[in-house]
Amino acid sequence: MIEQICFNDVFTDSAKEIFETMIFMDLMQADDPNQQIEGDAVLGSITFKGDLEGCLAFCCGKDCAQTITMNMLGIDSVDEISDEDTCDAIGEVCNMIMGCVKRRLHDTYSNIELSIPLVVNGRQLKNTLGEGAQEVMEKVIIEDEYPTELSLLYREKSN
Amino acid sequence: MAKTLMIVDDSATMRKIIMRTVRMSGLEFDTIEEAGNGVEALEKLNASPVDIVLCDINMPEMTGPEMVKKAREMSSCDNTKIVMVSTESAQETIDGVMADGANGFITKPFTPENFQEKLMPFMN
Ligand SMILES: [Mg+2]
Numbered sequence: 068m069i070e071q072i073c074f075n076d077v078f079t080d081s082a083k084e085i086f087e088t089m090i091f092m093d094l095m096q097a098d099d100p101n102q103q104i105e106g107d108a109v110l111g112s113i114t115f116k117g118d119l120e121g122c123l124a125f126c127c128g129k130d131c132a133q134t135i136t137m138n139m140l141g142i143d144s145v146d147e148i149s150d151e152d153t154c155d156a157i158g159e160v161c162n163m164i165m166g167c168v169k170r171r172l173h174d175t176y177s178n179i180e181l182s183i184p185l186v187v188n189g190r191q192l193k194n195t196l197g198e199g200a201q202e203v204m205e206k207v208i209i210e211d212e213y214p215t216e217l218s219l220l221y222r223e224k225s226n
Numbered sequence: 227m228a229k230t231l232m233i234v235d236d237s238a239t240m241r242k243i244i245m246r247t248v249r250m251s252g253l254e255f256d257t258i259e260e261a262g263n264g265v266e267a268l269e270k271l272n273a274s275p276v277d278i279v280l281c282d283i284n285m286p287e288m289t290g291p292e293m294v295k296k297a298r299e300m301s302s303c304d305n306t307k308i309v310m311v312s313t314e315s316a317q318e319t320i321d322g323v324m325a326d327g328a329n330g331f332i333t334k335p336f337t338p339e340n341f342q343e344k345l346m347p348f349m350n
Contacts, residue, residue, distance in 0.1 A: 088335035089243065139239050141246055152239065159237040162284065163334055166313020173316055183236065183286050 074203045078219050081167035082125075082207065089163060090138050094215070097206040102214040104128050111157035112194055113165045113184040118176035121221030123165045124194035125157065131213035132157050150188070158184035168219070196220035228256035229349060234267040234293065235282040235311070244280055244311060250338035253345055264288025268296055275302040278348055281328075283312040283319070291323045298327035307348040311336065 079096065086094040109132040112124040127135075136148050136156035161184040169179045205217040231248070233241045241260050248255070259276060261267035263285045271279070279297070283290040290310055297303040309330035310323055320331045330344045 085335060088337075136239070140242050155237050156239040159239050162237070163313050166315075166334060170313070170315045177316065177318075181284050183284065 074201075074219065074221070075205065077168055077171045078203050078217060079205050079207070081171060082164050082205075082217055084167055085160065085163045086209070090135055090160070092135065092138055092210050094207050094209050095211075097208045097214060100206055102206055102208070104214050104216065106190070107188065108190060109153060109157050109186065109188055110194070111161040111184055111186045113158075113161040114182040115165065115169070115179050117178040117180045118224050119172065119179055119221050120224060121200060121219065122194055122196050123161060123168065124218045125161050125164065125215070126194070126218070127209065127213055127215040129153075129188070131209055131215060134210070134213070135160065154186040154188075158186045164217075194218045194220060196222075228254060229278060230257045230259070230276040231255040232259040232261060232267060232270065232276045232279045234261045234264065234279060234285070234290070236262055236285040237282075238262070240282070247336060247338050248280075248341050248345075251341040251345070252338070253342065253349060264290065264293030264296070267293055268300070271297060271303055271306065272300060275306055277306065278345060279306055279308045280311050280332075281308055283310060283314050283323070291326060294323055294326045294328050309344055
């Protein structure tokens with residue numbers, strides 16, 4: 068059994084790595100643990116199974132999701148991107164972060180299979196995974212501006 | 227001789243990022259095709275083969291490794307080099323897909339230098 072603290076680090080380091088290298092945005096632990104995402108939000112999630120099963124979710128405001136999308140596509144104007152573009156981009160963010168998490172956990176959990184990411188729009192969105200799941204919830208801030216929530220729900224494979 | 231390229235990834239965003247990174251790598255291609263999954267890629271490759279395919283692993287319809295196996299059974303892809311581009315980086319995964327006929331592997335996150343290094347040998 069791995070300590071929860073370890074999962075926190077793996078998770079945040081993975082998200083930081085992806086934001087730094089592929090999205091060119093700064094992602095930091097939030098100073099305010101009670102920060103909330105106001106208004107319309109976008110939640111991307113990706114499930115995984117194997118030695119470890121669960122779901123990773125990335126939730127941010129719509130404005131943040133649009134900025135991430137523009138950065139990834141190299142586009143300057145929000146008018147040039149559609150909701151479909153934003154969903155695709157946030158799905159890929161989840162895919163890449165989970166890929167990093169998987170790589171970092173490989174020595175302990177060598178078999179983890181990822182699903183295709185899923186993205187929804189709405190308000191006060193939340194990631195859940197039935198009974199017996201451990202949760203790592205990280206409140207982060209992107210570009211010192213956008214409150215964002217990273218959540219990793221997981222349980223070890225029951226034999 | 228300018229080469230032809232196909233980028234296979236289920237994310238349109240990732241296809242754009244790969245395209246931009248390939249351009250930044252300084253490698254020049256005559257045409258760059260796109261496909262959203264393995265099935266679509268094989269159809270396009272069957273109709274008009276390309277020199278190099280950059281292929282994602284985790285995709286709906288048909289995954290990258292499945293696509294590699296099928297492509298290696300197609301005579302139109304005899305001279306096509308297939309380089310996987312994925313967040314997957316477990317050695318077993320890399321060995322498996324290389325054994326099935328892939329010619330290289332680039333892990334996400336990537337840099338233009340990664341593309342330069344892995345694709346350069348196939349540019350001549
Ligand atoms: Mg994919």
